[in-house]
Amino acid sequence: MTHFGSHEATCLFSPPQSTSAFHHHHHHPSLSLSLSLSLSLFRMAPSAETEYGDNVEVPDNKSRVTVVGSGNWGSVAAKLIASNTLKLSSFHDEVRMWVFEEVLPSGEKLSEVINQTNENVKYLPGIKLGRNVVAVPDLEHAVRDANMLVFVTPHQFMEGICSRLVKKIREDAEAISLIKGMEVKMEGPCMISTLITEQLGINCCVLMGANIANEIAVEKFSEATVGYRENKEIAEKWVRLFSTPYFMVSACQDVEGVELCGTLKNVVAIAAGFVDGLEMGNNTKARQLFLDTTMLSTFNFCLAFDCLYDVLGCNNENGFKRNEGLFQAPFFIVGGRNRKCADAFARNGGKRSFDELEAEMLQGQKLQGVSTAKEVYEVLRHRGWLELFPLFTTVHEICIGRLPPTAIVEYSQS
Ligand SMILES: NC(=O)c1ccc[n+]([C@@H]2O[C@H](COP(=O)([O-])OP(=O)(O)OC[C@H]3O[C@@H](n4cnc5c(N)ncnc54)[C@H](O)[C@@H]3O)[C@@H](O)[C@H]2O)c1
Numbered sequence: 406m407t408h409f410g411s412h413e414a415t416c417l418f419s420p421p422q423s424t425s426a427f428h429h430h431h432h433h434p435s436l437s438l439s440l441s442l443s444l445s446l447f448r449m450a451p452s453a454e455t456e457y458g459d460n461v462e463v464p465d466n467k468s469r470v471t472v473v474g475s476g477n478w479g480s481v482a483a484k485l486i487a488s489n490t491l492k493l494s495s496f497h498d499e500v501r502m503w504v505f506e507e508v509l510p511s512g513e514k515l516s517e518v519i520n521q522t523n524e525n526v527k528y529l530p531g532i533k534l535g536r537n538v539v540a541v542p543d544l545e546h547a548v549r550d551a552n553m554l555v556f557v558t559p560h561q562f563m564e565g566i567c568s569r570l571v572k573k574i575r576e577d578a579e580a581i582s583l584i585k586g587m588e589v590k591m592e593g594p595c596m597i598s599t600l601i602t603e604q605l606g607i608n609c610c611v612l613m614g615a616n617i618a619n620e621i622a623v624e625k626f627s628e629a630t631v632g633y634r635e636n637k638e639i640a641e642k643w644v645r646l647f648s649t650p651y652f653m654v655s656a657c658q659d660v661e662g663v664e665l666c667g668t669l670k671n672v673v674a675i676a677a678g679f680v681d682g683l684e685m686g687n688n689t690k691a692r693q694l695f696l697d698t699t700m701l702s703t704f705n706f707c708l709a710f711d712c713l714y715d716v717l718g719c720n721n722e723n724g725f726k727r728n729e730g731l732f733q734a735p736f737f738i739v740g741g742r743n744r745k746c747a748d749a750f751a752r753n754g755g756k757r758s759f760d761e762l763e764a765e766m767l768q769g770q771k772l773q774g775v776s777t778a779k780e781v782y783e784v785l786r787h788r789g790w791l792e793l794f795p796l797f798t799t800v801h802e803i804c805i806g807r808l809p810p811t812a813i814v815e816y817s818q819s
């Protein structure tokens with residue numbers, strides 16, 4: 406449990422300059438409600454001076470949520486959560502969102518524009534996030550008071566972010582990762598939820614699904630799964646925090662299965678993009694995708710899970726819920742950014758690099774599939790399994806220019 410010093414406790418009611426946008430625009434009734442409730446609540450922090458100058462006992466029984474990340478999906482996650490914290494009495498209304506600060510072409514800072522307009526004008530333009538979302542450019546300040554941390558940045562930045570957060574978060578914090586990807590170290594692969602748990606010493610659930618952020622932003626229906634390890638109550642709390650009528654969330658006791666499906670899906674999405682970009686026609690596409698999805702990829706997926714479970718040193722006693730994870734598999738057929746950039750890569754005959762295409766086509770958003778293909782390749786090579794996984798292997802070799810894009814059609818024909 407965190408004991409707030411007087412400065413932190415003051416922040417409960419009157420946030421410092423950088424987080425004042427919500428309070429400027431939105432004096433929510435819960436402010437006075439919180440004050441009156443303060444007499445009767447179970448967990449009391451030391452007394453503190455409020456913005457009204459009164460000394461009161463500060464209640465600390467409500468959960469505080471911070472979203473670490475503010476890209477395309479990060480912004481949608483903040484919107485979903487913010488709509489729920491306003492409705493759920495067990496959460497404080499305010500949702501802090503850490504923004505990796507950048508200066509926009511207008512010369513303004515992104516975090517300031519988000520707080521002024523209530524929109525992430527760069528990564529999710531045109532969508533109001535909710536006035537209770539407060540953009541915070543200082544990472545430590547963003548997480549300091551939160552007991553529920555939502556991690557949603559491109560996976561390659563997570564190791565650096567975690568190292569900056571060591572000893573900076575509440576001891577009772579719970580985490581959830583919405584991040585698809587893994588880190589490959591000398592000791593072997595490490596899923597992002599494990600990285601969070603190991604570096605920060607906190608429990609970490611995951612949330613994954615066939616979820617294109619832009620579609621959920623405009624409230625088109627989709628669903629997702631929360632993968633949890635032991636604590637079902639925490640999983641249910643995350644489910645409540647994310648669920649809306651258009652975003653259906655359920656819980657499943659299988660962190661690795663859910664996380665691996667989301668992660669490996671991005672590699673298969675690259676393969677799908679190659680087939681599209683080659684304009685091989687519907688017959689070829691159907692053959693490749695259906696052969697891949699129902700036989701090769703599913704085979705690859707399942708084999709990969711079994712093998713990676715082994716590599717990750719997970720015991721699979723809970724039983725890997727293949728269906729829970731595989732629901733993401735059909736998604737790569739329609740796909741998002743990974744499919745789109747791989748399509749362009751193949752159309753250009755592999756002559757323009759993914760870095761170049763990413764910068765041009767995604768305007769600051771990040772591809773995960775290309776680096777994940779490299780990471781998976783490293784794991785497979787280390788194990789001597791490259792031949793067992795021709796799809797994953799071929800995708801990586803095309804991405805780095807060792808094979809031409811046409812190899813995606815040829816690898817299963819020999
Ligand atoms: N966008 C989607 O539709 C979607 C859906 C489901 C899951 N995901 C997953 O969510 C994760 C985050 O994706 P996203 O779409 O929110 O992000 P994004 O692709 O929009 O990434 C851009 C973000 O990265 C930040 N960034 C750039 N350089 C950085 C640095 N050096 N350090 C820290 N941050 C930096 C940018 O400020 C921006 O917030 C990924 O793992 C992705 O696979 C995305």
Ligand SMILES: O=P(O)(O)OC[C@H](O)CO
Nearest residue numbers: 614615616617741742743
């Ligand atoms: O746009 P992509 O290809 O990064 O995919 C986004 C999500 O992973 C979809 O679930």
